[in-house]
Amino acid sequence: MFKKVLIANRGEIAVRVIRTLREMGIGSVAVYSEADRSSLHVRLADESVCIGPAMARESYLSIPAIISAAKVTGADAVHPGYGFLSENAEFSAACRDNGITFIGPSPESIQMLGHKAEARKMAVKAGVPVTPGTKDCVKKDFKKEAEKVGFPLMIKAAAGGGGKGIRIVREASQLEKEMTMASSEAKAAFGNGDVYFERYIELPRHIEVQFARDSHGNVIAFPERDCSIQRRHQKLVEETPSPAVSKKLRESLEKAAVQLAEAADYVGVGTVEFLLTQNGEFYFMEVNTRLQVEHPVTEYITGFDLVKEQLLAASGEKLTHTGSHSVPYRGHSIEHRINAEDFSRNFAPSVGRVEEWMVPGGNGIRVDTHVYAGYNLPVYYDSMLAKLVIWAPTRAEAVERSRRALAEFKVRGVKTTIDAHQLIIQDADFKAGKTDTGFMERLLAPAEPVKA
């Protein structure tokens, strides 16, 4: 096992990783930008080092600065968290070239699974169902390809992710215009203008399966997470298990994830995202080659520590569970992403000093955060303040517990999405488990101001 691990990230995920490292008796190194000098991960780590100015490009995204920080502090491994360099094959390779273990998949795996069209091919090879669409990136004959896929369709950037670089085309007449825009957008955002087509599925559920695989070939697929509550492709609420997934469907989903992990010879933890249609068919969407924001819900119902599994896999050891692909779970878990956004002003980002910060507690409540009273929220990074994670024996009880916890959560100084979450859990469709990716749009529709 590693002696000292550098966390190439900030915010709640850096704090979360440090906690597992401490429990395992592994030293921790925090890196921070000038804007994060007073952030909680810097205070909690055994050592900390300033790697650059506030702009992420020159600090958290600077491969030479982070490699240098690992060398200077003598860290033998780097945990990338999520976002930033976590799915960057070049970074994974740079770690390897410098004799530092990257806690995540190999550069080859990241490259293969991170490129969406390549990942699709891999899914087909592994026998995992994919949405009808083009096999490769589309070229000049894109009109013919589009007819084959059928409308409505999505234009997706091959190098995209996190909901970015997607355009929906409802009819053939709009195709040419949207195609030009999608390609130039992709080029500007990801430095790669390649796009491909996929059939657009109306009101699907977003279902994903967390898996872990070690270098000895042990694979675990965890019960599915339902992340259908999204706003502009950004997840707000995640839960596990999904109210829409039966035991039989769960087995099929887990089997698909295992097949994919094995086909890609993947080592580490990862997540396969699927679209689940209203009729209960599922299609492969993409693979995230990192720990995900919503991993705590899985930890809550299964009792696993996914960061620990990452560390075991990366150091060449065996996962804590071997011998079968699935694991037992108990109860229901819901995660609420609490962001510094003003719900009443169309989720506009809110910045400033957190004057009051009182987090909920009690049975079945976990709060992952880097925020404390007096914390100055930097403007440079994402707006997530905390993840409120709930566990209860049943979904109905979990929803009631969410209601109680959200009411206890007091924040002053910045606006948060707590109000939005309260609205979500009071909704009759949510309570009944009837959610899909159009849920937020419908929920917010009556609240939109009428144009004069």
Added chain:
Amino acid sequence: MDVKTLTKLTKWMETTDLEEITWRNGEDKISLKLNNNPEQSAAIASSMEPVLSPTIGIFRFARPGKTNHLKEGSSVKNGQELGVVEVGKDFKAVTAPSNGLLKIISIEDGKPVEYGQPLFFVEPR
């Protein structure tokens, strides 16, 4: 005040609630101010100008194969290279911010440095 004392003093200050400290000895005066507010970038306020590390890495007084004869008390010119910080395969130049006297060298050759760490103090002239 020598470098070691200065480093010790800064480290010690970080462990206390002190935000600012002034030290006087005859004509020399040093004020240290901790940068607790991330919005303000100046790490230290003093009559001397600090020369901060442009990056994290390993400090070298000279590029490979070169030598550098800097001493405390040497006069330096604006833009003069005082050393380099090695980060990956790159060497980032550390340059004098103005014409003046090099009053303090607060770094040793081959030592790791953080981004924004004071390496030299120059008294402008």
